[in-house]
Amino acid sequence: MTALVAKDIVAGYVPDLPILKSVSLTAETARVTVIIGPNGAGKSTLIKAIAGLVPVSSGTVSLHGQKITNPRPDRMGALGVAYVPQSDNIFRSLTIRQNLDLVLRNAGKEAAARRDALFAQFPALADKQAEKAGALSGGQRQFLAVAMALAINPSVILMDEPSAGLSPKAAQEVLEYTRALTENGVTILLVEQNVKQALRLADQCYILADGRNQVDGAAQDLLNDPVVGQIYLGGKRVAPA
Amino acid sequence: MIGVISYLVFFATVASILSIAVLGLNLQWGNTGLFNGGVVAFFGAGAYGTLILGGTPQAGQMGGFELPYLIALLGGMVISGIVAWVVGLLTLRLRHDYLAIATFGVAVAFETVMRNSDWLGGAQGIRGFERPLRDALGNGFSYNLAFLAFVLVVLIGIYLFLERLIASPFGRLLRAIREDETAARSLGKSPSRIRLTAFVAGSVIMGLAGGLYATFYAFISPQDVLPILTFQIWAMLIVGGAGNNKGAVMGTFLIWAAWTASGWALSRFAPMDVQLYTGSIQFVLIGLVIVGMLMWRPQGLFPEKLVVSQSAKDK
Amino acid sequence: MIQNLVDGVLVGSILSLGAIGLTMAMHMLRFANFSHAELLSIGAYAALVFDGLFGAIHPALAEAIPPLSLTWSLSIAILISMALTGVSAVLIDRLVFKRVRAKGGELSMVFASFGVAMIIRNILGLIFGLSPKLYSQDIVFAIVVSRDPFLLIKPDQVFTLVAALLIMVILHVILSRTTFGYALRAVAENPSLAQVSGINLSRMIVLIWLIGGGLAAAAGVFYGLTNQINPVLGRDLVLPIFAATIVGGIGSIYGAVLGGFIVGLASNLALVILPSGYSPAVPFLIILAVLIVRPHGLFGEERT
Incomplete structure (x- = not known):
């Protein structure tokens, strides 16, 4: 089953200068789909375009078969899509508890119970709930960001380089946790720099370069593909597959 | 008939002097994107500077140095430049709001100090200035005509100077900074230093306008440096078209x-x-002109010809 | 000296109220709003109108609440004025700033705000006349609190200070205890993350104008109550309020509160050494001092 489909997306901040020239992608339900590619390929832009933060000038995005192209970013949560930005993904001046209460503020009576459930899931955060989120370590921040994403009971989570700036151990923890989320039926669309690690945990992989699709396929196959190795080791562009 | 002509000469003189100040503002705002909320302070510094340096001694007042006219005028410009340099140095590295607020503050502080300091003329202002070449030209119509000619020469000189400056690599750099600061920085230039240069240069030109204004009236007082003059000068630039x-x-x-x-x-x-x-009615009108232009014709009546971005990018 | 301190705290509380709204709008919409202080004038005059109206409807309302000169009708008028001024702020944004925002850059907004300030200020002058007005013609004598050092306080000043502090405490409770408050702080810290966290930014902008306008109205009335109301009230207060936001750091609500008190105290203490004619220049000196020592203010963050 497909959860999220992006078709022939053209998008960018300035109308005449698209960063994404034509990108298509399908994320299967309860699977991890990873987007990789060299710097400037448009990976983050793609995720932001899906989240409604970068205007899509042509192409469509659909969620469970329904068109949601250019959504209002604040309505994505209601559609069941959570977005975890790469950096600055928590409110540093609010406490951990306030961060969660903020995303739960439309949950009404359920809010307290859902917050407690999240604290049960992330005991390390529960211990520090009255502290300013800005005081957390990098790994803990990432977990808080994930907890904030989970607060809305999403069916799809978009994540922009969750392992960026983390120690290898913390990065591993975050990525493994992300993988585990699919067991509850959550669809994950992930941008990663950490290619090997990403391919190991992902099901499906898309490689972008210069705003276009280059290669895609099962993550396992790409992991053993010499061409993929060449892109990342040699940094050369490959002809479209 | 002679009355009408003499009024037209008077009008043209004041308008030409103000044009010089507007050109100074255009260098700052139109070409570099710097917001100057206190044009009067720089205009006033030039005016006061010129009269203090070039005037005759007055009891209880500083100045009356009786310097030759052109040196006094130049001195007024230098004083404007120093004020601009201090304000610019403190604010140009920060968010643009700070420059707007600080320059607005300079104007308030300038007027306050001039009004309250008797040694700077106080509320009565500074008199006792001998207009240059008065002996040769007399005090009447012929003097005014000659002064208009002088102002026009200065205006044309400033105009040509600015046109050449804008066409020069430095001018392209200014517009590059205005349009895309990060790009300008990536060219290896220090945007804050270049902005400071443009800010000081624009303020010096305003100081020159102030000096000419004070010369024309042979008198300056805090009433001449009220905030409304800043708004008028802006309205002139916005209506005319910033950048042009x-x-x-x-x-x-x-x-x-x-x-x-x-x-x-x-x-x-x-x-x-x-x-x-x-x-009050006139102030409402000028407010409406500013707001209306920004809403309906932000490029002004005579917009800047856009040849800019390309050359800035090629560089 | 002690008199200057007390007066400084009073003026400071008024500046704080004005600066809170300014710092929020400045941070979110990223422009220095030179028309914010005119909201104080709108608030002061709106309260004057409704005060007269209620007094005319029911004479008992026009009676002062002893020992203040504040009447019952003015107390109600303050609340109505806060609401009306908040709505005016939203309308000004709709009519002018929103359109300029759509057309041009942040600096065009600064220009526009100067134009708006000039229009509001002079229209108020045309409607209400250029001469100062008072809420009450009754003379309320100041109470001599102490003869050595000499200290005079008017009951209205005590009321103003208490009311201003109360408003700030209410605001603090909202910011630190309610999810609406978290949302306000979230928007101030990171608008784009706030948006993906489900916060509707354009609704938030409306709310910020409402709150900012309401607080400004209260500040305007308090200023009128302890001084006098005149059309140039906004012109006289715009620089001190800006100074308060810069001292506190643009975007910091708590910084704006502290900044207001600092500017109020400094301006009044400056009178000890400076002739009073120079006091309009004091906020500028404070701004310069902050820019030299700590350019991003007490609680501000570095951002360009």
Whole structure:
């Protein structure tokens, strides 16, 4: 089953200068789909375009078969899509508890119970709930960001380089946790720099370069593909597959 | 008939002086994107500087150095430049709001100090200035005509200077900074230093306008450096079209004509009890001109010809 | 000296109220709003109108609440004025700033705000006249609190200070205890993350104008109550309020509160050494001092 489909997306901040020239992608339900590619390929832009933060000038995005192209970013949560930005993904001046209460503020009576459930899931955060989120370590921040994403009971989570700036151990923890989320039926669309690690945990992989699709396929196959190795080791562009 | 001509000479002189100030603002705002909320402070510094350096001694006042006129005028410009340099140094690295607020503050502080310091003329202002070459030209119409010619020469000189400056690599750099600061920085230039240069240069030009203004009236007082002058000068630039020197001059003559005409019409035709509010009505009008232009024609009546971005990117 | 301190705290509380709204709008919409202080004038005059109206409807309302000169009708008028001024702020944004925002850059907004300030200020002058007005013609004598050092306080000043502090405490409770408050702080810290966290930014902008306008109205009335109301009230207060936001750091609500008190105290203490004519220049000196020592203010963050 497909959860999220992006078709022939053209998008960018300035109308005449698209960063994404034509990108298509399908994320299967309860699977991890990873987007990789060299710097400037448009990976983050793609995720932001899906989240409604970068205007899509042509192409469509659909969620469970329904068109949601250019959504209002604040309505994505209601559609069941959570977005975890790469950096600055928590409110540093609010406490951990306030961060969660903020995303739960439309949950009404359920809010307290859902917050407690999240604290049960992330005991390390529960211990520090009255502290300013800005005081957390990098790994803990990432977990808080994930907890904030989970607060809305999403069916799809978009994540922009969750392992960026983390120690290898913390990065591993975050990525493994992300993988585990699919067991509850959550669809994950992930941008990663950490290619090997990403391919190991992902099901499906898309490689972008210069705003276009280059290669895609099962993550396992790409992991053993010499061409993929060449892109990342040699940094050369490959002809479209 | 001679009355009309003599009024036209008077009008053209003031409008030309203001045009010089508007050109200075255009260098800052139009070409570099720097917001100057206190044009009067720099205009006033030039005016006060010129009269203090070039005037005759007055009891209880600083100055009266009786320097030769051109040196006094230059001195006024230098004083404007120093004020601009200090303000610019403190604010140009920060968010643009800070420059707007700080320059607005300079103008308030300048007026306050001038009004309260008797050694700087106080509320009465500074008199005792001998207009240059008065002996040769007399005090009447012929003097005014000669002074207009002098002002026009200065205006044309500043205009040509700015046109050449804008066409120069430095001018391209200014516009590059205005349009995309990060790109400009990536060219290896220090945007804050270049902005400071442009800010000081623009303020010096305003100081020159102030010096000429004070020369023309042989008198300056805090009443001449009220905030409204800043708004008028802006309105002239916005109406003319920021970035375009020709537009700036045309905007100046247009707005100054509209201002004096509306003042005259209000004082002539408005009932007596409304007379007191003439100023308020004119201020509302100039506010509407500024807001209206920004809403409906932000590029001004005579917009800048856009050849800019490409050359900035090629560099 | 002690008199200057007390007066400084009073003026400071008024500046704080004005600066809170300014710092929020400045941070979110990223422009220095030179028309914010005119909201104080709108608030002061709106309260004057409704005060007169209620007094005319029911004479008992026009009676002062002893020992203040504040009447019952003015107390109600303050609340109505806060609401009306908040709505005016939203309308000004709709009519002018929103359109300029759509057309041009942040600096065009600064220009526009100067134009708006000039229009509001002079229209108020045309409607209400250029001469100062008072809420009450009754003379309320100041109470001599102490003869050595000499200290005079008017009951209205005590009321103003208490009311201003109360408003700030209410605001603090909202910011630190309610999810609406978290949302306000979230928007101030990171608008784009706030948006993906489900916060509707354009609704938030409306709310910020409402709150900012309401607080400004209260500040305007308090200023009128302890001084006098005149059309140039906004012109006289715009620089001190800006100074307060810069001292506190643009975007910091708590910084704006502290900044207001600092500017109020400094301006009044400056009178000890400076002739009073120079006091309009004091906020500028404070701004310069902050820019030299700590350019991003007490609680501000570095952002360009």
